[in-house]
Amino acid sequence: MNYIYIDIHTxxxxxxxxxQNLFHNEHIPCNNRLFSKALHPWHIDESNFNLQLSELEQELNLDNIIAIGECGLDKLKGVDLKIQEKVFEWHINQSEKLKKPLIIHCVRCFNEIIELKLKFSPNSTWIIHGFNSKVGILQQLLKHNFHISLGINILANPKKLKQYLEIIPLDKLFFETDESDIKIEEIYITASKGLNIEVPDLVAIIEANFRKIFDISD
Known part of the structure; x- marks a missing residue:
């Protein structure tokens, strides 16, 4: 039987x-694939970001762009954090206007991301991609109704995976491959063992999450 293995970010x-994630200046292929697109915090041009955003805005309403991302905040790489926040707030507004989920890149800025969520009180879903931080941070994110996407890092750390899966509600959970060549099926198999449920059951749960949040009917 062919199962539908949802990969939320690749x-x-x-x-x-x-x-499939596209950076702000990447061409959108003419096919039936699903995409997310945004101005990544690493790629913000400090002197020209308004033009970058203006050009990006023209594409975000396309039907096959089903999410805004990846966008967010990064304390280790990129322009000044104040500029990153301004650009991220622009993406938040686009997410709300277009009613499309936000896929978030966050490096050592979880407090700032949570504060922005409280400030904007968004209706759109916010998904932290590739989460790989402390359990306490995860608990705070879940408290504020974030969805969590787990990636290849869980394959190398079964203990951390077990801790994550013990507290992430199944209806808040996604998986991703990001830039890895690893097949998404491997992540599902590893997670199913951590959850002690059958792979087909986990696949069905994540598919249901996907269809609900991204309003996919077929």
């Missing part, structure tokens, strides 16, 4: 049920 996967 730069490489050709899986039909994957959301």
């Amino acid at each position: 730069h490489k996967s050709k899986n039909k049920f994957a959301i």
Whole structure:
């Protein structure tokens, strides 16, 4: 039986049920794939970001752009954090206007991300991609109704994976391959063992999450 393995964030996967991430200046292929697109915090041009955003805005309303991202905040790389916050707030507004989920890149800025969520009180879903931080931070994110996407880092750390899966509600959970060549199926298999449920059951849960949040009906 062919299962639908949803990959919420990838730069490489050709899986039909994957959301392929596109950076702000990448061309949108003419095919039936699903995409997310945004101005990544690493790529913000400090002297020209308004033009970058203006050009990006023209594409975000396309039907096959089903999410805004990845965008967010990064204390280790990129322009001044105040500029990053201004750009991220622009993406938040686009997410709300277009009613599309936000896929978030966050490096050592979880407090700031939570504060912005409280400030904007968004209706759109906010998804932290590739979460790999402390359990206490995860608990705070869940308290504020974030969804969590887990990636390849869980394959190398079963203990951390177990801690994550013990507290992430199944209806808040996604998986991703990001820039890895690893197949998304491997992540599902590892997570199913951590959850002590069958792979087909986990696949069905994540598919239901996907269809609900991204309003996918077929």
